[in-house]
Amino acid sequence: AQRVTQPEKLLSVFKGAPVELKCNYSYSGSPELFWYVQYSRQRLQLLLRHISRESIKGFTADLNKGETSFHLKKPFAQEEDSAMYYCALSGYGQNFVFGPGTRLSVLP
Amino acid sequence: DVKVTQSSRYLVKRTGEKVFLECVQDMDHENMFWYRQDPGLGLRLIYFSYDVKMKEKGDIPEGYSVSREKKERFSLILESASTNQTSMYLCASRGQGAREQYFGPGTRLTVT
Numbered sequence: 001a002q003r004v005t006q007p008e009k010l011l012s013v014f015k016g017a018p019v020e021l022k023c024n025y026s027y028s029g030s031p032e033l034f035w036y037v038q039y040s041r042q043r044l045q046l047l048l049r050h051i052s053r054e055s056i057k058g059f060t061a062d063l064n065k066g067e068t069s070f071h072l073k074k075p076f077a078q079e080e081d082s083a084m085y086y087c088a089l090s091g092y093g094q095n096f097v098f099g100p101g102t103r104l105s106v107l108p
Numbered sequence: 109d110v111k112v113t114q115s116s117r118y119l120v121k122r123t124g125e126k127v128f129l130e131c132v133q134d135m136d137h138e139n140m141f142w143y144r145q146d147p148g149l150g151l152r153l154i155y156f157s158y159d160v161k162m163k164e165k166g167d168i169p170e171g172y173s174v175s176r177e178k179k180e181r182f183s184l185i186l187e188s189a190s191t192n193q194t195s196m197y198l199c200a201s202r203g204q205g206a207r208e209q210y211f212g213p214g215t216r217l218t219v220t
Binding site for chain 1: 112141143148149150151152153156166198207208209211212213214
């Protein structure tokens, strides 16, 4: 069965501190992994996808197939990073499965 | 730029009312989705459609139905609203063969 877990409901860090939002998944096959973000009063939007291997707004995420993880990292958190973050996976031709989300709060 | 719009940002309905949530996308996407978003539960798929007049149940279809008469429009229907359907409802669309989904702004429905 496909499943995405995000162990932290809320993560609070101080501005300038490193941040890591955890995501683990279960899937029998080769899924594509995504991070979506929802800023206050804005729509859910794609932050990054593992297949692109790019850095967006200073965030990176590496797919670790051995640990079935796709953690989101940023070396220096900014206040504007405060938002709700969802990890999601999709198998080829299949629908998305979203995790429960982690609310990141970056304190001044 | 993909645009997914939803008919209402906020909606308040009474228990037992029939409720229609409308979603329109302007990118000629084949696939459209309805999710509900609840704290601690993330996004859960209610229904999806991969073509006009086609629909498939998602993970939590009970109490809901959908309609897709035109490619750009996907409607979610609550036949008889109940208080446990109070939630944020998100519509999304995706092109054929693409992976990324594009989301609407959401409709916050309150059933009293």
